[in-house]
Amino acid sequence: MYEISLTNGFGPIKFGFTPSEVKAVWGSQLVYEDWMGGNLENFLFFRGLLIGFRGEVEDHPSENAYVCMFQVKTIHPLLLWGKEITSATTQDIQDLLNANDLSFKILPNGIVQCIGQELQFHFNQLGCLDEVYFANNLLTETNE
Numbered sequence: 001m002y003e004i005s006l007t008n009g010f011g012p013i014k015f016g017f018t019p020s021e022v023k024a025v026w027g028s029q030l031v032y033e034d035w036m037g038g039n040l041e042n043f044l045f046f047r048g049l050l051i052g053f054r055g056e057v058e059d060h061p062s063e064n065a066y067v068c069m070f071q072v073k074t075i076h077p078l079l080l081w082g083k084e085i086t087s088a089t090t091q092d093i094q095d096l097l098n099a100n101d102l103s104f105k106i107l108p109n110g111i112v113q114c115i116g117q118e119l120q121f122h123f124n125q126l127g128c129l130d131e132v133y134f135a136n137n138l139l140t141e142t143n144e
Contacts, residue, residue, distance in 0.1 A: 002076050004072070015136040041060055051070055068135055071132070074086050089123075
């Protein structure tokens with residue numbers, strides 16, 4: 001199981017890690033999958049996992065870049081606030097968010113999006129969790 005932590009990161013990968021730190025704890029084999037789309041120079045990509053970086057990035061994140069976001073498919077067993085969410089339904093996620101006092105809205109495409117927190121839940125056609133996006137608000141803000 002991999003814990004999603006809105007303050008720390010994803011499993012062994014922490015917000016603020018450099019690319020080499022990510023590769024040391026997750027592995028260095030990059031794997032592209034169709035769901036990831038294009039324009040991935042700000043990311044390291046692995047099976048079922050996109051890791052986004054801020055900082056110095058050219059055609060890939062440099063060692064002066066740091067982890068600020070994750071997009072995780074449910075091929076990875078997932079925990080959020082100590083609860084398994086790998087095969088959660090929309091209602092399960094809404095109940096969990098309510099229990100943790102997080103406001104949310106449901107977008108027209110069925111995505112559950114938290115308000116005031118970089119956290120989204122995407123569901124498959126059967127209504128089961130397919131993907132979680134989350135980021136550290138402090139690390140994704142720009143001072144420009």
